[in-house]
Amino acid sequence: MSFTCVAGLGVSGTAVARVLAERGERVVVVEAVEGERQLAAAAELARLGVETRFGRMALPEGATRLVTTGWAPHHPLVAAALASGLEVVGEVELAWRLRSPQGAPWLALTGTNGKTTAVRMLTSILLAAGHKAVAVGNVGVPIVSAVGEPYDVLAVELSSFQLHWSSTVAPHAAAILNVAPDHLDWHGSMESYAAAKGRIYARAGIVIYNADDPEATRLAEPYPGAIGFTLRVPGRGQIGLVEDLLVDRAFVADPDEGAEELATLADVRPLAPHNVANALAAAALARSFGVPSEAVRQGLRDFVPDPHRLSHVDRIGEVDYIDDSKATNPHAAAAALASYPSIVWIAGGQLKGADVDDLVRQAAPRLRGAVLLGADRARIAEAIARHAPNVPVVDIADRETGAMDRVVTEAARLASPGDTVLLSPAGASLDMFANYPARGEAFARAVRELRPRREHDR
Structure with a gap:
């Protein structure tokens, strides 16, 4: 008997298996890790008749379709499916096919950085306009779980991985925030990565792009x-x-002569150039759906930023401590570094093949010091030596989670009144931490522990 094979028991894979089983399809999930969470998910799915095969990630005989949740084409399971002629689709593509013709329209957004913030801003605006809306996709809620619910509209965040496996998705409107080198180990080249991002436009009713970003402009x-x-x-x-x-000056009756005020900079939080761009993208998507200007303003005012995105942790001795742990690539770190005039930079982690020379060159006039940690800290140190040779650098070789205490202590030593100590790593966190939130929480904890020591020293 033929069946659909689902790759992995992650959040999206589990949701896909559940939805297909509830529709009466036979489903087999393959999962490499037999951990506590995976066993619990498999037990839940077994009640719906879903079979889970743990261990070697081999393509089960009899499968007629593979649903992947963002796995690369070179993954052995995916490569075997492609070689055998099986259809391979992503969770996003599957969700689009499963939606009813009268289903909620999609307002879709992608970009190297800022996606989650912009999509959450968009959702807040839609809710302020009175629509029943939800943020879905790469933001954490599987789209496949939402398409069967009675929403008015879906705010859809799409990663390059998801877009790679999407072929018929046709959103009401689609936006690209920015495109910079990232995930090149997955895509193989910058050209392939950009092409995946550009797929969001292929069947979109309205195309929205960042006119200040050369690659987004080219794709539009x-x-x-x-x-x-x-x-x-x-x-x-x-x-x-x-x-x-x-x-x-786009979604108005007379774009030649007319204009409509949507909000003020005071309505955007946190106020930084890249976050204003996020707000403009969210506003454009909302306006494409007919949202009035008052709702744009109210939605931006109601929006609560997610943690670890330029989050102000504390001010100690006239020095601000900012947690931007979400900056997991150089492009994201560049936006953060451009937001403050005088910075002691905490950076490092896994660069994923990305180059940091342009980042350091542009940030050099703002740098007052740097504290480096993690797997690829030497590459950042080399870039600082080339482009900011007078900036003092502290190298933290300790790879234990507790190293963040020393990192913050050294950053505080380098900082002077008026400086900003900025955790904006430009790299992934998995070499030292469970994820980027854990890295940000370690930073915040170290800052909180710094305050009583500084007050005692005065």
Whole structure:
């Protein structure tokens, strides 16, 4: 008997298996790790008739389709499926196929950085407009679980992995925030990575792009009537800034002569250039769905930023301590470094093949010191030596989680009143921490422990 094979018992894989089983399909899940969480998920799915095979990730005989939740084409299971001629689809593609023709439209967004923030801003705006909406996709809620629910609209965050395996997805509107080198180990090249991002536009009703980002602009060029958003004064068909106002010259009755105020910079939190771009993208997607300007303003005011994204931890001795642990690549770190004038930078981790020379070159005038940790700290140190040779650097070789205490102590020693100690690592966290939130929490804990020592020393 033929069946669908689902790759892995992660959040999305479990959701896919559940939804397909509830539709009466036979499902076999293959999972390499026989851990406590995986065994619990398998037991839950077994009650629906889903079989889970633990151990070697081999393609089960009789499978007619493989559903992957973002696995690379070179993964042995995926490669075997492709070689045998099986259809391979992602969870996002499957969700699109399972939605009813009357299902909620999708407002989709991708980018190297800022996706989750922008999608959560969009959701807040949609809710302020009175729509029943939810953030789904790479933001954490599987799309396959949401398409059967009675939502008015879905705010969809899509990663390059998800887009690679999507072929028929046709959102009401789609936006690209930015494109910079990332996940090159997965995609194989920058060209392949950018092409995956660009797939979001292929069947979109309305194309929205960051007019300040060269690669996003290039990807939008084949689509006449694409809507740009910019940190500059907007031209016809754009959304942008006029002094401290977010202004729409795209979704108005007369784009040539008319404009509509959407919000002010004071409504955007945290206020940093890249986050204003996030707000403009969210506003453009919402406006494409007919959301009034008052709801854009209210939604931005209601939005509560997620942790570890330029989160202010404390101010000690006239020095601010900022947790931007979510900056897991150089592009994200560049946005954070551009947000403060005088910085003691905490950086390092797994660079995933990314280059840091441009990042350091651009940030050099702002750097007052650097404390480096993690697997690829030497590459960052070399870039600082080339582009900011007078900046003092402290190398922390300790790879234990507790090393963050020493990191923060050294950063505080380098900092002067008016400086910002910025954790914006430019690399992934898995060499030392369970994930980027754990890294950020270790930083915040070390800062909290620093305060009583500093107060005692005064």
